[in-house]
Amino acid sequence: MGALSGLPGGPYGFTLPWVLWLLPLALLPLRLKVSRRTGLPSLDAAPADGLSRAIGLGLTLAGIIGLAGLILALAGPYRGGERVTRIGIGAQVSMLIDRSGSMNETFAGRQPSGEEESKAAASRRILRDFVGNRAHDQFAVTAFSTAPMLVVPMTDRQDAVRAAIAAIDRPGLDYTNVARGLGMGLSQFGAERPGVSRVLLLVSDGAAVIDPRIQGQLRAAFAKLRPNLYWLFLRTKGSPSIQDKPVGEDTPQAAPERHLDLFFKSLGVPYRVFEAEGAEAVAYAVQQIEALERDPIPYTEVRLRKDLSALAYALAALGLLVLTLGKLAEADFSLRPVSASPARETPAGVDARPRASDRRAA
Amino acid sequence: MTAEGGGEIVYLPRWRPGGSRVGVHRGRDAGGTGTFRDQVPFLRLPDARRIDLRASLHDPFEGLQVRRFEARTALECWVILDLSASMRFRGAGDRMRLAGQLCEGLAGAATRIGDAFGLMGCDERLREDLFLPATRRRAAALAVAGRVAEVPAEGRGAGGVLEAARLLAGRPKLVFLVSDFRWPDTLIEEAFRALALHDVVPVLLADSAEAEGLPAWGLVELDDLEGAGRRLVFLRPSLRRRWIEREAERVAALRRRAAPYARSPFRLADRFDADALSRHIMTT
Structure with a gap:
C-alpha cells in the first residue's frame, strides 16, 4: 500500500x-x-x-x-x-465512589423500601446525567470499599462510563478504606499531560482513618498531579457533620470525616466539600462541580x-x-452519397436536397 | 452541335479561332463555304467561282467583287484539373466524380464537333498519370476523361497549374480550369494571369454541404483534407450564417480575381448539369 x-x-x-x-x-x-471526423476541403472555410x-x-x-x-x-x-487531537471544554474526572455497605441505605439510614432510593441509586442517577452533559470530558471510575476496584480507566467513551456508573448501586460491601481508594483514584490520571484540568470526585458516605504513612504518599501524589478535589459527602441524617467536633477526644478515630476534611484542606490543592443530605443536595453539588470545571482540554478523536x-x-x-x-x-454532418436523381433545371448552387431544406425550414 | 438529349455541353469560343483545321466554329480566316462574310476585290481573292455579280455591278469603279465566306475552324478544348487533396471532399456530391462527369461531358462534346480535347491533372506539379494531349479521337478522349473519378487526389497544393499553363502555348484555346479554388490568393492570381491568353472558364467545384447545407446546431470535428489539422466547431445559427457569408465572400473574391483574365466562374455544386454549364458558357 x-x-x-x-x-x-x-x-x-x-x-x-x-x-x-x-x-x-x-x-x-x-x-x-x-x-467523428468530418473531412473539409479547407479549414479556412470555417470562421x-x-x-x-x-x-x-x-x-x-x-x-x-x-x-x-x-x-x-x-x-x-x-x-x-488517524487520531486527531482537538481542544474541547472539559476535564479529566476521576470518580472515586464508595461501595461500602452503608451506601445501600437511604439518606435516612434505612434500607430503601417502596419509592425511597438508596444513596447509591441517587448518586448513580445524578452522576449518570453528569457524564452525559459534556462531550469532551474524560472519566475514570474507581470504586472502593475495603479494597479499591478499578471499574473504568480514564476514557472518553462515555457509554462505558455510564455503564460503570449504572453498576454502582449494586449492593456494596464491607468498610470504607479511603486511603487506598484515593491512591487508585489518583493513579487513574495517568501520565502528566499539560493543560489538562483534573478533577478527583470522591463520593462517599463516610470516612476512615488514613494511615500517616500513606498520608505522605498521598500528599506526594496530590502535589504531583494537582487535581481539583471534590468531596461529595452523602451524609446520613443524624450522623455527625464534617464540621462537628466530637464530644469527646478529637482524634481521627472519633471523627474520621472531620479529619479527612482537614487532611484534604492541608493538601494545598483546590478543594471543596459538598455535604448532601438528600438527592436534591447531591444534584446541586454535581451542578456546582460541573460549573466549576470549565477548562479547555485536548481530546483525541479517531477518524x-x-x-x-x-x-x-x-x-x-x-x-x-x-x-x-x-x-x-x-x-449530422454525414457524408451523403451522391444523389442519383436526374439533373433538374435548377441553377447550379441551389441546394436540391430535400432533407437539408427541411431542416432549414424547421 | 448538340446530340443525345440535353446532356450535351455546348460551348462557344469568345474569339475567332485561327488555323486551317476544319471544325464548327466561326474562324478568323475566310475560306471555304458557309456563312457569308464580306466582299473583296477580285485581285485580292482571284476566285472566279465566287464572283458576286450584284456587288460587281454596284461598284462605281467597275471592279470585280468576290464573295468571301467564313472558314469553319476547330479549336482545342483543354481541362486543367486540380488534383489536390481537397478535391477528395464528398458532401452532397462526390467532388472527383463531379469533375469526372464534367470531363467526360467536355470530351464528348468537343470530339463530337471535331474539336480536340486535352486534359492535364495537376497537384503540386503536373501529374503524369492524368495527361491527355489534345486529341480529336473520341475514344481516347473519353477513356482518359473516364479515369478522372478514379485518379487519386492527394496533393497538398495546386502549384502544378502554372506548369500546365506554360504547356498551353501557341494559339488561344478554350480552357476549363476545374478546381475548388481552395488556393492561396497569389496562386489564383498567378494561374489566371498565366492563362490570360486563353479563353478560360473557371469551374468552381462547390458543395452545398460546405455552406448552405450546414446543420444549424451541433458539434463538428473538422479535419482538413490537405492536412492542415483538425478543429472542433460548435455550429449554431450565428456561426452558420457567418460561415455561409464567408463562402459567398470567397466566391465573390474569386469572381473579382477572375474578371480581368477569364470568364466569370461557373459554380458546379452537388450535381453535374450540362445545360446549366452550356447556358453559362453561352452567356458569358
Whole structure:
C-alpha cells in the first residue's frame, strides 16, 4: 500500500498503487478525439470562433478528467485513519465512589423500601446525567470499599462510563478504606499531560482513618498531579457533620470525616466539600462541580479510514457525462452519397436536397 | 452541335479561332463555304467561282467583287484539373466524380464537333498519370476523361497549374480550369494571369454541404483534407450564417480575381448539369 503523508488532512494512499502507472493514458485525449471526423476541403472555410475553441478545450479536458478519474478510482484512493487531537471544554474526572455497605441505605439510614432510593441509586442517577452533559470530558471510575476496584480507566467513551456508573448501586460491601481508594483514584490520571484540568470526585458516605504513612504518599501524589478535589459527602441524617467536633477526644478515630476534611484542606490543592443530605443536595453539588470545571482540554478523536474512490468515480462520471453530451451534440454532418436523381433545371448552387431544406425550414 | 438529349455541353469560343483545321466554329480566316462574310476585290481573292455579280455591278469603279465566306475552324478544348487533396471532399456530391462527369461531358462534346480535347491533372506539379494531349479521337478522349473519378487526389497544393499553363502555348484555346479554388490568393492570381491568353472558364467545384447545407446546431470535428489539422466547431445559427457569408465572400473574391483574365466562374455544386454549364458558357 502506497501512502502519501505530509498532505494536509492526513495520510492519503492507494490500495493498488501500481494502477497509477496507467495515469499517462489520461493524456490520450490530447491526441485522440472522440468525435467523428468530418473531412473539409479547407479549414479556412470555417470562421474562427472562440466558443468552439472553448468547447473543444472543454471536451479535451473532460476526456482527461474522465480517464484520470477512472484510473484513480481503480487504484482505490483512501484517506488513512488517524487520531486527531482537538481542544474541547472539559476535564479529566476521576470518580472515586464508595461501595461500602452503608451506601445501600437511604439518606435516612434505612434500607430503601417502596419509592425511597438508596444513596447509591441517587448518586448513580445524578452522576449518570453528569457524564452525559459534556462531550469532551474524560472519566475514570474507581470504586472502593475495603479494597479499591478499578471499574473504568480514564476514557472518553462515555457509554462505558455510564455503564460503570449504572453498576454502582449494586449492593456494596464491607468498610470504607479511603486511603487506598484515593491512591487508585489518583493513579487513574495517568501520565502528566499539560493543560489538562483534573478533577478527583470522591463520593462517599463516610470516612476512615488514613494511615500517616500513606498520608505522605498521598500528599506526594496530590502535589504531583494537582487535581481539583471534590468531596461529595452523602451524609446520613443524624450522623455527625464534617464540621462537628466530637464530644469527646478529637482524634481521627472519633471523627474520621472531620479529619479527612482537614487532611484534604492541608493538601494545598483546590478543594471543596459538598455535604448532601438528600438527592436534591447531591444534584446541586454535581451542578456546582460541573460549573466549576470549565477548562479547555485536548481530546483525541479517531477518524476512520475513508475510501475516496467514490469521489474519483464521481469525477470520472462528470468527465464522461460531458463527453457523452458532446457526443450527443454532434451534428449530422454525414457524408451523403451522391444523389442519383436526374439533373433538374435548377441553377447550379441551389441546394436540391430535400432533407437539408427541411431542416432549414424547421 | 448538340446530340443525345440535353446532356450535351455546348460551348462557344469568345474569339475567332485561327488555323486551317476544319471544325464548327466561326474562324478568323475566310475560306471555304458557309456563312457569308464580306466582299473583296477580285485581285485580292482571284476566285472566279465566287464572283458576286450584284456587288460587281454596284461598284462605281467597275471592279470585280468576290464573295468571301467564313472558314469553319476547330479549336482545342483543354481541362486543367486540380488534383489536390481537397478535391477528395464528398458532401452532397462526390467532388472527383463531379469533375469526372464534367470531363467526360467536355470530351464528348468537343470530339463530337471535331474539336480536340486535352486534359492535364495537376497537384503540386503536373501529374503524369492524368495527361491527355489534345486529341480529336473520341475514344481516347473519353477513356482518359473516364479515369478522372478514379485518379487519386492527394496533393497538398495546386502549384502544378502554372506548369500546365506554360504547356498551353501557341494559339488561344478554350480552357476549363476545374478546381475548388481552395488556393492561396497569389496562386489564383498567378494561374489566371498565366492563362490570360486563353479563353478560360473557371469551374468552381462547390458543395452545398460546405455552406448552405450546414446543420444549424451541433458539434463538428473538422479535419482538413490537405492536412492542415483538425478543429472542433460548435455550429449554431450565428456561426452558420457567418460561415455561409464567408463562402459567398470567397466566391465573390474569386469572381473579382477572375474578371480581368477569364470568364466569370461557373459554380458546379452537388450535381453535374450540362445545360446549366452550356447556358453559362453561352452567356458569358
